[in-house]
Amino acid sequence: MGRYIIKRTLMMIPTLVVISIVSFVIIQLPPGDFLTSVVANLEDQGQTVDSATLAALQARYGLGRPVHVQYWRWVSGIILRGDFGRSFRYNRPVADLIWSRLGLTFVISFTTLIFTWVVALPIGVYTAVKQRSVGDYIATFIGFIGLAIPNFLLALVLMYIAFRYFNQSVGGLFSPDMIDAPWSFAKVVDLLNHLWIPVVVLGTAGTAGLIRIMRANLLDELKKTYVMAARARGLSEWTLLRQYPVRVALNPFISTIGWSLPTLVSGATVTAIVLSLPTTGPLLIEALKAQDMFLAAAFIMMLSALTVIGTLVSDILLAIVDPRIKYANRG
Amino acid sequence: METNTILDVRDLNTWFYTDEGIVKAVNGVDFSIPESTTVCVVGESGCGKSITAQSILNLVEPPGKIVSGSITYRHNDGREVDIVQLKPKGRDIRAIRGKEISMIFQEPMSSLGPVNKIGDQLVQTMLLHLDIDKDEAVKQSIALLDRVGIPKAASRMDSYSFELSGGMRQRVMIALALSCNSRLLIADEPTTALDVTTQANILDLLKELQTDYSMSVMFITHDLGVVAEIGHEVVVMYLGQVVERASVEEIFERPLHPYTEALMKSIPKLDFDSHEKLSSIRGMVPHPFARPPGCPFSDRCDYCMPEKCLTANPPLEEVRPGHWVRCVKYESMGEV
Numbered sequence: 001m002g003r004y005i006i007k008r009t010l011m012m013i014p015t016l017v018v019i020s021i022v023s024f025v026i027i028q029l030p031p032g033d034f035l036t037s038v039v040a041n042l043e044d045q046g047q048t049v050d051s052a053t054l055a056a057l058q059a060r061y062g063l064g065r066p067v068h069v070q071y072w073r074w075v076s077g078i079i080l081r082g083d084f085g086r087s088f089r090y091n092r093p094v095a096d097l098i099w100s101r102l103g104l105t106f107v108i109s110f111t112t113l114i115f116t117w118v119v120a121l122p123i124g125v126y127t128a129v130k131q132r133s134v135g136d137y138i139a140t141f142i143g144f145i146g147l148a149i150p151n152f153l154l155a156l157v158l159m160y161i162a163f164r165y166f167n168q169s170v171g172g173l174f175s176p177d178m179i180d181a182p183w184s185f186a187k188v189v190d191l192l193n194h195l196w197i198p199v200v201v202l203g204t205a206g207t208a209g210l211i212r213i214m215r216a217n218l219l220d221e222l223k224k225t226y227v228m229a230a231r232a233r234g235l236s237e238w239t240l241l242r243q244y245p246v247r248v249a250l251n252p253f254i255s256t257i258g259w260s261l262p263t264l265v266s267g268a269t270v271t272a273i274v275l276s277l278p279t280t281g282p283l284l285i286e287a288l289k290a291q292d293m294f295l296a297a298a299f300i301m302m303l304s305a306l307t308v309i310g311t312l313v314s315d316i317l318l319a320i321v322d323p324r325i326k327y328a329n330r331g
Numbered sequence: 332m333e334t335n336t337i338l339d340v341r342d343l344n345t346w347f348y349t350d351e352g353i354v355k356a357v358n359g360v361d362f363s364i365p366e367s368t369t370v371c372v373v374g375e376s377g378c379g380k381s382i383t384a385q386s387i388l389n390l391v392e393p394p395g396k397i398v399s400g401s402i403t404y405r406h407n408d409g410r411e412v413d414i415v416q417l418k419p420k421g422r423d424i425r426a427i428r429g430k431e432i433s434m435i436f437q438e439p440m441s442s443l444g445p446v447n448k449i450g451d452q453l454v455q456t457m458l459l460h461l462d463i464d465k466d467e468a469v470k471q472s473i474a475l476l477d478r479v480g481i482p483k484a485a486s487r488m489d490s491y492s493f494e495l496s497g498g499m500r501q502r503v504m505i506a507l508a509l510s511c512n513s514r515l516l517i518a519d520e521p522t523t524a525l526d527v528t529t530q531a532n533i534l535d536l537l538k539e540l541q542t543d544y545s546m547s548v549m550f551i552t553h554d555l556g557v558v559a560e561i562g563h564e565v566v567v568m569y570l571g572q573v574v575e576r577a578s579v580e581e582i583f584e585r586p587l588h589p590y591t592e593a594l595m596k597s598i599p600k601l602d603f604d605s606h607e608k609l610s611s612i613r614g615m616v617p618h619p620f621a622r623p624p625g626c627p628f629s630d631r632c633d634y635c636m637p638e639k640c641l642t643a644n645p646p647l648e649e650v651r652p653g654h655w656v657r658c659v660k661y662e663s664m665g666e667v
Contacts, residue, residue: 224441225436225437225438225441225442226441226442226443226444226445228385228390228392228436229434229436229442229443229504229507230444230452231390231428232388232390232428232429232433232434233428233429233433233456233459233507234425234426234427234428234429234430234456234459234460235425235429235455235456235459236420236425237420243444243447243455244444244447247444247446247447248445248446321446322446323446323491323493324445324446324491324493
């Protein structure tokens with residue numbers, strides 16, 4: 001097991017190097033750079049930019065140098081000093097901008113993941129065990145609705161309900177008077193009050209999907225001889241389900257960690273804009289639009305790194321839960 | 332019920348309610364299993380052998396259902412219980428499963444939990460039915476694995492089924508079946524999926540264990556060679572019914588039912604002339620919805636007498652002491 005984890009962790013390093021190169025190349029691809037849009041903005045306002053100022057700015061941001069030199073300056077800054085460069089637009093270090101947003105994004109992602117699991121696991125097991133029962137049809141019906149409704153629409157509906165019936169301030173993760181308050185118990189309660197809307201919105205489709213996967217997987221497993229063999233040994237239905245077929249059918253739940261971390265960060269952008277959540281999605285969109293290259297690159301880097309880390313975590317968990325996987329990786 | 336009988340099946344009907352109609356997989360089966368005896372249940376695929384076995388442990392799954400009949404199990408202390416009357420998921424049937432009656436299956440590849448350790452499954456079963464602690468269960472499990480011929484038994488406790496060969500897995504299944512000293516072992520074609528060498532080893536093991544533990548075995552097979560090797564009594568099934576029942580010696584010396592006779596003829600013999608064609612039973616087991624009227628075997632039978640055989644299904648009658656047959660040929664003949 002230890003060897004397996006070390007091996008998988010070491011394999012992450014080359015992946016991350018390639019990701020950093022690709023991220024940097026991607027943000028260099030659009031024509032022009034941040035200065036082009038600054039100059040255009042200033043000229044729109046009737047100001048002229050003399051070439052000396054332009055040259056000074058270029059030197060300051062290191063924009064005139066060859067791409068590989070710029071890349072090295074950027075990546076060595078991250079590795080050696082944890083310095084992601086400066087955001088041109090906010091004129092602040094990128095690190096200051098992204099950490100708070102990443103933190104909240106992580107809170108939302110994690111809560112959503114737990115929400116998805118807690119709802120999908122029992123319903124998935126129930127619909128498989130009681131296949132073609134009334135409960136199965138109801139769960140399936142609601143599940144398909146959950147899959148079919150676009151997230152932004154669900155967000156709008158829930159915001160309306162929260163505002164109209166619970167008299168809540170809508171949008172964002174905090175009440176207006178709490179946004180700048182220091183962390184306290186009241187602020188956490190306030191966060192939880194606001195958190196349920198994005199969690200439900202972001203979790204619905206995933207939950208519905210996982211219920212379907214769990215149901216299909218478990219139905220396949222329940223037909224296998226080992227289930228009848230365990231029943232023939234006198235195990236109770238509950239023990240039997242828990243220790244045999246459900247353990248096998250659980251694999252897709254764990255695999256979700258790998259792909260849900262990045263989708264929750266990036267895929268939630270539309271929802272985040274509708275709900276005005278202070279998460280990474282909206283900031284990434286702005287950074288891309290303004291060609292705020294270091295900010296955008298930092299986000300793309302982070303998303304990719306999260307994907308890699310998520311995959312690693314789910315692979316390790318899978319190896320723990322399903323001994324067959326470790327076996328296949330041996331040697 | 333006679334005192335040396337451990338299990339008595341009477342007029343058992345297990346039907347499947349499919350969308351196309353009712354499949355009478357088990358259609359009025361009668362037989363009994365005496366103590367310390369191996370009863371072989373023989374018949375072609377699809378004649379209801381496995382469903383009979385599953386009915387005995389009340390394991391039949393929807394759309395299947397035990398419709399009528401009784402399965403009486405006689406406990407060691409003489410107490411009798413009708414398994415058909417027990418709730419399929421209830422406590423009473425669970426106390427019998429694995430403890431009094433245990434079962435091994437046709438596919439050793441998929442009969443063990445795929446993500447569960449061998450030892451955990453053994454210990455779990457023992458803790459469920461026996462009044463022992465975990466250390467004792469581990470000790471007994473290792474001894475049992477050793478007994479069924481698994482090399483380095485102690486280190487195999489932590490193995491998973493995918494790390495074992497088919498023969499080894501079937502040995503583990505046998506160990507699981509023996510783990511609580513059950514009095515009746517149902518073996519549903521336990522050697523069909525194994526190669527011939529392994530098959531012979533497993534048969535030897537089962538025969539040895541049957542004698543050592545003096546347990547009863549219900550052995551389901553379609554292989555008459557296996558019957559001759561391990562059986563004491565034989566039940567021949569065709570289309571969900573028992574057509575003949577007798578001791579092994581009787582069946583091989585004096586097969587009475589045309590179906591049994593045909594089965595016997597289809598066994599290759601050592602003095603067999605290689606230019607002759609091995610006889611086979613003509614036709615196929617009819618589709619469950621195309622059951623011939625009267626005797627179910629009539630459409631494949633060489634002796635079929637249409638005016639008699641197509642009108643009514645003859646009853647199972649004792650035509651010699653301990654030899655029962657369901658055929659008009661022997662109707663009211665008394666001694667043959």
